[in-house]
Amino acid sequence: MSVARTCPFGVCDGSGMVVDDERRLAAPCRCRGLIVGERRARGLSNAIPRKYRGVSFDRPPISDMPAASVQVVRAYLRNLDQRLEEGRGLWLYGDVGTGKTTLAMLVSKTALEAGRSVAIYSLPRLLAEIRDTYEEGSRHSYTDLLDRLAEVDLLHVDDVGTEKTSAWVLEQLYAIVNARYEEQKSIVLTTNLSREELSEQINPRTVSRLEEMCEELPLFGSDHRRYVEPDLRTA
Ligand SMILES: Nc1ncnc2c1ncn2[C@@H]1O[C@H](COP(=O)(O)OP(=O)(O)OP(=O)(O)O)[C@@H](O)[C@H]1O
Ligand SMILES: [Mg+2]
């Protein structure tokens, strides 16, 4: 079964071309360069969620975030090709609503725009996808999914540590992290847990690998989630 392609930026209809009906013009979408990389990442999710599609250094909320934290991401993206070749990643951790997912999405978006293959998942969603491969008549086998997760240039895992932990979950997470560790492929992850808490909740062998692969980026402060009148929103 072939799956219809969706534009990771939510701009085109998935074809890689943007059609201007009025002027009867077709122009390439900025997702166009991704199509080759996507073939390698067959069937993995690479869509930037709508809320984060407009993320950029020079707009809120990122322009309002602590400069030192933003600087880490800026330096990472400035050397993106090298970082991805070396399998270097980022580990964003800290309080609720401090911009971890926003910054991680900026990394994924920049990598996608540079034509790199990216897989974007919250950990619960990734685990659900793995669980599905066990279902009878599943589209992909477990090993096939794991291979693809090990191959993409960048794996973005959001919300690590929110899932209720079971031996099965720990084993899956270890398998993915270890496969990428061995292939020297980058991981960007966000979590609310400190390293100590994470070591208690997930396998210390997983945490140890992540520590070697990722630069740590703490984000603390008060929760910035609040209701904003629609008229006052920037994006
Ligand atoms: N420094 C900031 N200034 C203003 N708004 C911010 C700031 N940081 C985050 N926000 C806003 O707060 C909301 C939450 O941001 P985000 O989803 O990135 O948080 P998070 O750290 O991933 O939270 P969680 O730990 O709950 O997943 C978003 O609406 C974002 O635009
Ligand atoms: Mg988040």
Ligand SMILES: [Zn+2]
């Ligand atoms: Zn597109």
